[in-house]
Amino acid sequence: MPRQFHRKSRFGCCGMQEAKDEPVCGRCVRTRSKCHYPYADSNTKTPPSTSNTSGTPSSLVTGDSSTPQSTFDLLDMTLMHHYLTDTCENLFMGAQQKQVWQHAIPALAASNVILVHGFLAVTAIHCAWEEPARQDLYRGRALHHHGLSLPIFQDMVASASSETAEVIVAYSILLSIWIYAFPEIAAEQPSLDDILSSIEVIRGSRTVARLYTEVIKRGPMGVFLTKSPLLEPTLELQDPSADQILQLLRDQTTHPSDEKVVLHLQKFLGQYMLGVDYNRLAAIWMASVEDDYWARLRDHQPDAILVFAYSTLLIRASEHECWWVSGWSERILQACSDIMSHDVKATINWNTHEHHIRSGADELARNVKSRQR
Secondary structure, three states: OOOOOOOOOOOOOOOHHHOOOOOOOHHHHHOOOOOOOOOOOOOOOOOOOOOOOOOOOOEEOOOOOOOOOOEEOHHHHHHHHHHHHOHHHHOOOOHHHHHHHHHHHHHHHOOOHHHHHHHHHHHHHHHHHHOHHHHHHHHHHHHHHHHHHHHHHHHHHHOOOOOOHHHHHHHHHHHHHHHHHHHHHHOOOOOHHHHHHHHHHHHHHHHHHHHOHHHHHOOHHHHHOOOOOOOOOOOOOOOHHHHHHHHHHHHHOOOHHHHHHHHHHHHHHHHHOOOOOHHHHHHHHHHHOOHHHHHHHHOOOHHHHHHHHHHHHHOHHHOOOOHHHOOHHHHHHHHHHHHOOHHHHHHHOHHHHHHHHHHHHHHHHHHHHHHHO
């Protein structure tokens, strides 16, 4: 099936003349060009502060000497407070995760400004989600910090070392949250290419995590790698309902790469059904699939798209409890549906699969929640 390029993207640098500062765009990924964002300088306009009516920055905080100077104003101070008292407690489940995001990450950010921009970008989205009346203000600030941090991340991944591995993994998790959360406040339906282009930025951290596993495990981010399916998924404690729901997908797929990813998804679902920190599984799934399958998905191979649609089974149980995945499963299903022609949908029996995914996701979510009671 011919590749259908999505020409216009709200997620990249292609429209710099229109001052777009969103994530890496599909065109740059397809042409293997690097997205470039302008670093903010002292003349950069920022949204007005919540308590500084003049709108002028009230303080200057700089990161390490290898990064551009970063200005943080009173709105950013408000966001920092909100992160420490609210957002950090609503990212992942469990006391151990709270300890990491409330204490370890701010400590690590003291010498790594990329993490400051990362958690401020996520916090701004959280505030926009909580305060719809001020959504434009927070959305603009979220984009500002995201635009500053993303080029730093890309450079760090390109020159990763044992000294930077922990920061790369920490930021990639914040970036995963961003990718899930931003479309909700942007009130837009991203295309499949938009979604995949954003995910592709994160996938470099997968290699870093595998190369420097032992180094990362010794630090606070080790909580994401301990018994993590990102590294060595297992089939232990499989729930029969998850296996049954995937049977229709197994009957459809014939390519070895797709079959391997279906097995990978089954292993994720096995841990998902335990009901323990299942939003962590949603966050790391995007970076975990192998390159051969990823290439088929980027080429819009129908069976590969179908497997991606089934990955929404991992998300549904979190959507009504975790703010940053709200509505994401529907966005993936819609993007998958939009990219396929009527003939392709008929060939793979898309309507049957879509109904099966929705009903199966609800069944798995009920099973997960019943185990938590």
